[in-house]
Amino acid sequence: MxxxxxxxxxxxxxxxxxxxxxxxxxxxxxxxxxxxxxxxxxxxxxxxxxxxxxxxxxxxxxxxxxxxxxxxxxxxxxxxxxxxxxxxxxxxxxxxxxxxxxxxxxxxxxxxxxxxxxxxxxxxxxxxxxxxxxxxxxxxxxxxxxxxxxxxxxxxxxxxxxxxxxxxxxxxxxxxxxxxxxxxxxxxxxxxxxxxxxxxxxxxxxxxxxxxxxxxxxxxxxxxxxxxxxxxxxxxxxxxxxxxxxxxxxxxxxxxxxxxxxxxxxxxxxxxxxxxxxxxxxxxxxxxxxxxxxxxSQNLLEINFISQFSVWLNGSEVLGKWNQRKAKELMTFIAYHGSVTREQIYDLFWPELELNKARNLLRVSLNHIKSIIEEHTGDPIENYVAIDRDSIQMKIQCKLDLNELSNCIDEIEHTCDDEVKENLAIKRFSELPDTLFPLFYDDWFLKIRTGLESRIIRIGEDLLNAAPEKEMAIELLKVLMKFNPGDDRYQEQLVALLQKTNRQKEARYFRNKSESSFM
The missing domain is CATH 3.40.50.1820 (Alpha/Beta hydrolase fold, catalytic domain)
Known part of the structure; x- marks a missing residue:
């Protein structure tokens, strides 16, 4: 045996x-x-x-x-x-x-x-x-x-x-x-x-x-x-x-x-x-x-704000009153650019104010950020941010989820295989919130958000024009409705496809959702 x-x-x-x-x-x-x-x-x-x-x-x-x-x-x-x-x-x-x-x-x-x-x-x-x-x-x-x-x-x-x-x-x-x-x-x-x-x-x-x-x-x-x-x-x-x-x-x-x-x-x-x-x-x-x-690199500053705002330093969340004195907006702006001049900040954050008032507001904001970081780390802020008379510069590596999203869109745009491109786009864009970066309203940032949303819409429309399978088309239309809710074409096509695939309940949901957005 x-x-x-x-x-x-x-x-x-x-x-x-x-x-x-x-x-x-x-x-x-x-x-x-x-x-x-x-x-x-x-x-x-x-x-x-x-x-x-x-x-x-x-x-x-x-x-x-x-x-x-x-x-x-x-x-x-x-x-x-x-x-x-x-x-x-x-x-x-x-x-x-x-x-x-x-x-x-x-x-x-x-x-x-x-x-x-x-x-x-x-x-x-x-x-x-x-x-x-x-x-x-x-x-x-x-x-x-x-x-x-x-x-x-x-x-x-x-x-x-x-x-x-x-x-x-x-x-x-x-x-x-x-x-x-x-x-x-x-x-x-x-x-x-x-x-x-x-x-x-x-x-x-x-x-x-x-x-x-x-x-x-x-x-x-x-x-x-x-x-x-x-x-x-x-x-x-x-x-x-x-x-x-x-x-x-x-x-x-x-x-x-x-x-x-x-x-x-x-x-x-x-x-x-x-x-x-x-x-x-x-x-x-x-x-x-x-x-x-x-x-x-011993230090890494991470800022997440696609949906909720949070700051992390070396893997530990930096808690504080970020919603006060434009702290979150200013910290994000500096980290995004790496190095900025004071004049840039005055023009973007307080364009309507006299120079002296803008200077005072910036000084108050920087002191507020300073207190948050120093309370968290126990170190002087100079270890992380260089603040001098004319400019402000990050001294440590910065990682923003905004940049990750932009890189992701780059990757999808340069993917040659249509099927892979469809999967990548649907997976990544479906995970995004209905409104990107909902806590930021400054003009400089709204321009960035509009640019990202336009690229997402362009990718979705290009893939949709390539006549994908019905299930793929449904998911792409959901993405397009999310980032361009005012376009009735997406809602009409989505409802029609859902009805063809016998998903009547879901079709009613999207029809009612579109109608309620105009009430």
Whole structure:
């Protein structure tokens, strides 16, 4: 009687693409996580690929393993059993963290299975003594329930860059589904494998490989991952800007663009080992230098005001009376421009006043901002803002959600693939509030808002004119109604499409919404 292969039944999702002959992409999460980390990228792949994602043993909703049972044989056999069930013989593998290490092991053992291998924030080289100590620390931690809870809380609050509350809540829910024994079982396996010099193993693989690295990854720092570039000459390396250890959650659109570009590049391309072109080398080196310089910066000021206003300094919210004395408007204006003259401020904020009165009001506003920042930090404001006789200049790195939105629109405008463009536009623009930056009314800012809204409307109309499928058209029309509510054409087209798709209740809602806006 043959010995039964050890495996665990995996919780999974399989979405078939409507396109005949579509290739398959398998998404695998890392230690302590589950397949829901891919929620934002799956819709961006599904139009062109069959997609599979699963919870590894002991994670999410898959069957539990125990520490002794966690082996690559167990994980590989569990994946193989799932693929046999789905009748899949080849695929593109995208793995995160320890899931990337599983992809390497799978490519080693199943040479005909993996077409391309994408490794996101995956440990390739790690310092031995440090990693052994960290492994021992985590083994000690999981033996104490309270310390394990504290470790999970620290991970949740650290791994996602500039995470909103909903993302933190989601990460917290994900980590709470793994038991301490399953967590440490997978973690030990990954660390011990990485300590055996994965660089040599990767060099021997005959499969196109790409590494994606979060710019602000606190677990696998950029400086450490960049060290792999000279030794992995057959592997592409890209940095996902403004993202942490979970770039697929922090920057799903950029993550998807790099991944799709890589997969499509390999399909029918020169498979005899690709190398960087000179242009790509120059671009990547520029990104690396920029990323390292930004990581070295000790201070980061973040201002969010797309919907609600908040100021964050080094990850801590700066609370204060920002609604008084034009503090939020002035702070945002200075951070947006980086450096401004006093004359610019007088002309924009108090154009109707005499110069002396404008000077006094600016002095009062700056003193108010000074008190807020100094009370929060305990440091003099000169550490953060240079205020002199003629100008005001930020001395630290500034990050505004306004700029993120503008960059997102740039990305969508320059996306050539119409289907990808539709998905990106609908996802990002649907998440925006009905009114952008509702707390700002100054003329200079209204011009910026009008410009952004015009670009969003132009993108929506261009996509709509390309005659998308009905569901896509419905979502695009909802976006256009949001940002140009006075145009009756959108309301008429949307109601008509909803009626054609037998969504009568929703059709009545939008008809009544449009009518009520004119009452």
């Amino acid at each position: 043959s010995k039964k292969t050890k495996q665990i039944s995996l919780h999974y999702e399989y979405l078939k693409c409507v396109k005949p002959g579509a290739e398959t992409v398998l998404f695998v999460h890392g230690v302590g996580m589950d397949m829901s980390i891919w929620d934002d990228v799956i819709p961006l792949f599904h139009n062109d690929f069959n997609v599979i994602r699963c919870d590894l043993p002991g994670h999410g909703y898959s069957g539990s393993a125990n520490e002794a049972a966690f082996t690559w044989e167990l994980l590989i056999n569990s994946i193989k059993a799932l693929l046999e069930k789905l009748n899949i013989s080849s695929l593109h593998f995208i793995g995160h963290g320890g899931g990337g290490v599983l992809g390497i092991e799978l490519a080693r053992s199943e040479k005909e299975l993996i077409k391309t291998l994408t490794l996101a924030d995956t440990p390739i080289f790690i310092p031995k003594e440090f990693s052994k100590q960290e492994l021992n620390n985590r083994i000690d931690t999981v033996s104490d329930c309270l310390r394990f809870e504290e470790m999970i809380t620290a991970l949740v609050n650290t791994i996602s860059y500039n995470a909103p509350e909903r993302r933190l809540a989601k990460l917290n829910s994900i980590y709470r589904r793994v038991t301490p024994s399953d967590y440490i079982g997978f973690f030990r396996l990954v660390i011990e494998t990485a300590l055996k010099n994965l660089v040599d193993e990767i060099q021997r693989l005959d499969v196109p490989i790409m590494m994606l690295q979060g710019e602000y990854d606190p677990l696998m720092p950029l400086e450490l991952q960049v060290m792999n570039i000279p030794y992995l000459k057959k592997m592409r390396f890209f940095i996902i800007p403004d993202s942490g250890y979970v770039p697929m959650m922090d920057q799903p659109m950029i993550f998807t663009q790099f991944s799709r570009m890589f997969i499509k590049k390999q399909a029918g391309s020169e498979s005899a080992g690709f190398t960087y072109t000179q242009a790509l080398k120059k671009e990547v080196n520029s990104i690396v230098r920029s990323g390292v310089e930004r990581l070295d």
